[in-house]
Amino acid sequence: MKILENNKGASPVKVIPLGGLNEVGKNMTVLEYKNDIMIIDCGLSFPDDEMFGIDIVIPDFSYLIKNRDKVKGMILTHGHEDHIGAIPYLLKELNLPIYGTRLTLGLVENKLKEHGIKGKLNTIKAGQTVKIGEFKIETIRTTHSIADAICLAIDTPAGMIFHTGDFKIDYTPLDGEPIDFQKLAELGNKGVLLMLGDSTNAERKGYTASEKTVGVALENIFRGSEARILTATFSSNVHRVQRIIDTAVMFGRKVAISGRSMVNVANLAVELGYLKIPENVLVDINKTKNIPDKELVIITTGSQGEPMSALSRMASAEHKAIQIKKGDMVILSSSPVPGNEKTVSNVVNKLFEKGADVIYSDIADIHVSGHACAEELKLVHSLIKPKYFMPVHGEYRHLRQHALIAENLGMPTENIHILENGQVLHLTKDRVVKTKEEVPASPVLVDGLGVGDVGNIVLRDRKLLSESGLIIVVAAIEKSTGMICSGPDIISRGFVYVRENEDLMKSARTAVSARLDKCYADGLRDWAGLKNAVKDELKNFIYEKTKRSPVILPIFLEV
């Protein structure tokens, strides 16, 4: 008897994205049914230009903390930072079991160690089924720019939810394990109520090329070269690293690895069997001096131009072991992540200036994306045939393009839900609706040890300070008389170089003094009034003289 489940009043399954919508990064989705909550992924994102001084950005966990007793566990689709990076911060609040494949959990474990946290990690294999509360999750092998990625078919009381995870369709992945198409087709046949689909590359026409094409390009470059070769790529792209090593071996070269995250991930991947390095191939990065150039490949981090990365340090001659020299061949096997174009360009320029030949994605096919383009998305939609669709993982423009793809494939517009983080979908039998319910999902800023203590006011101050610096007016005021007994003195930081602008600072002091004298003559004694007068006077004076608006900070001391 299933009558109850069809009741209007039956509890819905809720889908609540806490991150990953209208942004690239901090992917996190919550599923809830009655007293059970399961979580898919828990990623971080990197601060945008306006988030001065912020280290990373994580999702708002307050809904989960409020419902801590309901939270039954988390499953991870893969081991990229934007899917696992916020886990330590969540575990400090909630200790929940985490399920993931071996490489994914290996990366999580490294991360937890850094934070001094222990997690309840449960390793699964793609194909295995996991139960988290009322949710039964079938994990399915998929292909992405990191090994051991999975997508999820989640059996819920309202129907089947399919989550693509991050993916591309690679028919010829390096590990020989393509997507389980049969399984996807089978799901489509059984009926999927709602699909959540990766939208990162929805704007791009056609197909993303196979990882294999990069291998071919690398081979061609290695074949023609007698130079020392340096390759930079994402440390997590274990297949890419494997391919670089294989190509090195093919051409009789030794391999040295540089960069903390590259060394860490490579060690982990070797340990877990994802990376295979023949004996006598690896050499210490500090002992490459005696190896002839044409017999050496250096694998390093820094393909995004990160200022502290190994490649950046090499390009700036700040790396201890490796100096770039004329004739070196440097391959940036990556594309700049949006926002990183300038920093990557800076590194390319520096390498060229040092006489290296630099090969980057603008001039050669030495990188492929990890995300599905439009034609691949169409294939997955056509295999899964979901009744409802919610695009995930991307800025609004990407979500919108992905929605258009679904529409063009014949899905009714009203069955496509573009949500914002924190909005809530209700799933009941055969029906998915967007509700007016909302849970907190603003970005939480991490600055040093502070989580969420830097808000808009602090950011606004940092921005103002960065634009024109600040001027401090300091004076001591005698308690008994209310009169100034020392100062006003003027001190500035980030405004002008004081030694070259003594006259300006002197006249500023004179203007402030005159204004204070006038205030006193007018009988003004209250501090707030005096401070405002000083602020006004100095603001106008400085703006007139320089057309700048530094932060002005009057400080009075009572003595």
Place this chain on the structure above:
Amino acid sequence: MKILENNKGASPVKVIPLGGLNEVGKNMTVLEYKNDIMIIDCGLSFPDDEMFGIDIVIPDFSYLIKNRDKVKGMILTHGHEDHIGAIPYLLKELNLPIYGTRLTLGLVENKLKEHGIKGKLNTIKAGQTVKIGEFKIETIRTTHSIADAICLAIDTPAGMIFHTGDFKIDYTPLDGEPIDFQKLAELGNKGVLLMLGDSTNAERKGYTASEKTVGVALENIFRGSEARILTATFSSNVHRVQRIIDTAVMFGRKVAISGRSMVNVANLAVELGYLKIPENVLVDINKTKNIPDKELVIITTGSQGEPMSALSRMASAEHKAIQIKKGDMVILSSSPVPGNEKTVSNVVNKLFEKGADVIYSDIADIHVSGHACAEELKLVHSLIKPKYFMPVHGEYRHLRQHALIAENLGMPTENIHILENGQVLHLTKDRVVKTKEEVPASPVLVDGLGVGDVGNIVLRDRKLLSESGLIIVVAAIEKSTGMICSGPDIISRGFVYVRENEDLMKSARTAVSARLDKCYADGLRDWAGLKNAVKDELKNFIYEKTKRSPVILPIFLEV
């Protein structure tokens, strides 16, 4: 008798780039022979991310000011900001005659008016010859993303110098005036000693498409649409604006123009005859309410996502006259300039969120570059057949790729000179050498009215302030005893939100007080020592508690 000119001791012609090398922007080249200096272009560039609070960047004019009596005049290749934007700043130092085509000088005049300066502007037509001191300059029509662009053949005592200016090869430009290929071929036959060539697109294979292709794409979009259409593009791209207007007229639409620079340039271009708008097509941007959507096109600025531009204001619902509404069609007829990717993306997202259909260069061919790709560069090299070559206009990576193109065409490596700004080439009969001579050519930062008064120290302070804010410790010290009689008080900006972190601030104050007490107990009285102790103490305390490093500023007042 030309014997003297062949003498080893003969004065060389000097080529001195003051800007435009290893950067995109502030293009400026100086030619010098004995007592004559001529200048090619005088552009600005925009600040990079690390130049906090800087408005624009201009070349260093000190070499010209030092040699002011030699400076005979300037010629402009075209009217883009990176070729004319620094002229007002130069004219404040030197009043020299300026030569340029009509549109170029029209744009310069607008700029000078804003600065309240009068310039000695001399209008020339492409094809005309100009004499500046000992230099005889033949101007040659070329094609670029702004009308009325020229390249220069400069007859010097050492031989012919050819400067491409910025260019692309457009066989079908909108004004029907392609490059004068015959003239280029003629120059090649006569013999060119040195070519200076635009390198902006040297990394790109193939050809840049003609401006005409954009027209076709626009037509296709307009044909299928009943929506109100908004197009954003560079105001200086008069041909693009013309094409948008033509297409509007073709489909019976009125045109409204928004954005200060778009209005200014359009007015100028109409006045000078570069832009032709049929009668009864233009409507006031404030009076579009009653025009049916399908009969209106709005042309606006903001294709680079500039926060204060008309399009950004529309996208943020801050534009007085125009509100974006569901169904609007917005066309960004441009590509993001490197570094602007994020801001453009933000605007695209906001427009989509408001329900507009947004068409941008990632998803449609509605923009073409203004610069020559590799195949076009090869054509110009092959027509001009220079003996020596110096790539200009680009980051090092672009200069290097352009040099490789010349090499591949058969030019000996030693005949290619990649310079840095401020380095000097010497041209003598049949010979061009790079010298050890150098003139000042560091970027000059403009912040408000200040030109060059923001240097590295001020920038470093702004950066530090932006990262973690600052903490001020203020205390009054009694003159007679050297003891603190008020304070220490702690004030912060941009560090933490004080109301939510009172305990932290209180303990910081306690730590500083304790340290000061200890200093006094140890007999320390000198201010520098006390300040350092306070700084140390607070720095360590704050770092330990928060892992942040705000600027710490102890201020003592003597009373």
